[in-house]
Amino acid sequence: MAATPYPKQQMHRFAYTKLTPEQIGAKLAPVALKGPTSGSPLATDFAGQTLRIATDNGPALHYTFASNTRLAVSENGGKAVSAGFGALESEQLCLITHLIPGTQRGYVVVIDRSNKQATLIELWFSGYEDNREVQRQIYFGYVEGPGEAPKGRHELTNRLEGRGYHWRTDSGIETLEYYPSAGYSHFVELSRTGGELGFCAPSDYVKLDNDFILYTRTECEFSGTFTAAVIDMNRVRQMGVRLGFDEADALTYALFRAHGDITGQIAHFENFADNTGDPIPAAKDKDGKIPKGGRRVYRPIHTMDKMSREEVARVVKEHSTAFPARTTTGGAAGMSQNALPASDYLSGKRFTLRYDHGPVMDYQVGGVDELSWRMNGQGDWIKARYQAYEAAPGLILFGHLLEGAPDHDGHIVVVDFHQGLVTCYNGYLNTPYFANEAGARTLFGVLEMDGVQPPQYRRHQRTTEMLGRCITYSYAPGLVSMHLYSTPHTVSWIIFTPDQHGGMEWSGPGDFVKIRDGIYFMYWLEEACNGTLGTVLLNLNIMHDAGIGYNCGTRGLNMSAIGAIVRHAGKFEVDKYFQIRT
């Protein structure tokens, strides 16, 4: 029996080879002559034909086809170069792709035969500090020929924003794709890597007409592989091409077809008259123009603090803070602007939280912001600053740092005083990749205190009830994100632009625990991305959450309140793609 091919390292952990231009050139050379592979029969009847593509502010291409796999291409009237190519057709649309031998460049051309409109995507390697990351520039134009040139053009759009698909390619690769943004997308490789985690990539969405969208994805920060696909939204199928180097540095240049299912359509939040795309255009150069291939890419691994165990130990000793005064200035502090008010529910209480196969935590709560704790009934009581929030009647979220713990732990705890149940997200540092990157353990247990008889067998349970849901979190004016729970272990977050387009998107591993009907305790880990453990006790009954963040950086270890007013943006029906559902 074939085992699920879980990768030894997920994409955000894999150390992709820093390929040199020479290495890339050497691998491209034979493929450029040969053309792409294809899992489906190529389009035919090209022999003897010619094609001229004119673009607005872009190259002019003149093709002469020798066969269904050989062409000669002239760029801007230059000398024709012979190359391998491949093409696929779908209804009135034709997708042609080829590389330019002797270069690290190539093209994807999408032509609409019914109206002669064309989109040209120029591709190249070695255009960014990570040479393997495919760069792209999109041009709109038309097919030159008898008669008047078409006035219309394909255009960037938000028309696919909010859609989700399950795709199965002609080579059997299954992927979940989510398009919750007009400038990014999220994908889950179900068959190739087991679908544990989803990942995000900058994307383009081009409206070809009301039925077809051209979608692109560049797996920046990962392998750098580029995908372009024409999506037939009515027939739920696509034709496309992938170009890039995989984890083993093998070059993929392949045409594919896929068929699929619509998994859902969530809301999007632009003005109803706004169907524009390209919501996060690249910054302009000094000349006022966007450089060729320019785009906004979130590259968190470049900007995050990366600290050693020694540095973490020093900064934790010198700068540990829990629940600093809330401000309204934005940022992490701003993430508390809409937080629930701190509660005095725990004041004066003494209780024990007994975790299964975990610690036994004794508490004496002196006041609204100070408690004393002791672990496993041993040692002295240790004072800690805490804050608590009553997310629902008798349901308390509270958190505190564990001073003196070797891994600088923090406990973020949901206690149900009605049910006698408790779940703790135990954050800790000194994790394997970066010592300041938080890890998290999920602990289930019971509450012991006078007047409460906890259950013997019942516990809070992990749940897939949040799977596929999208929830917007409004933390403060200008600080709004949307969570997408794309797998049972993934939280993705999308940042909105000022005009409410979905913009940049990133993701990390997460956990989901059902606390009560409509109330869920979740976390996300910003792995390879600031290292924060973010927790959310989401109450869909009041459309508000309470949350606590745990983060360590060069400015210290911090535990702080977060909270937002939430909206339900919709749900993708993806449960059936994950075997274990709870």
Added chain:
Amino acid sequence: MNKHSTATRRMFLKGGALLAAPVAAASATRVLAGARPPAELEERLGRLEDEAALRELHQSWLRAINAGERPGFDPAVTHIAEDSSAEADGWRLARDGNGASAQFDCTVALESRLPEDSTLAQMAHAQGAGVVHTTERRRLLISYRKGARGWRIEAIASRVR
């Protein structure tokens, strides 16, 4: 009028009325001149002149704020629109005639930059945003001081209404 000013038509009309008020008031005082003792008339005339000067000073200050200058005021404020019902509670002149105060209700437009201390804020900046525009209804509390060169604004504060 400064081409950068974003004053509304309402503001413009109101400003005109305010600036015109001292002239009309002064004419009225002439009609009544014979009926009042000269000292009282002089005091009243002085008061009207002070109020006219204060109104002009206030309007100049508003124009400066709305033109992008932020002289001595909350740097996050980018625009101030006096509320339609924001009739000044009058300039209260000090007994010695050298100080004054006033209150105005208004709506202020604010612009603030999100500190990049959370992943969300960092992403907002990375996508070319990260500047938050909001509005608030506030009450302006202004004090004035009269010196050898005329009236000047001594202090401005505001509070959210």
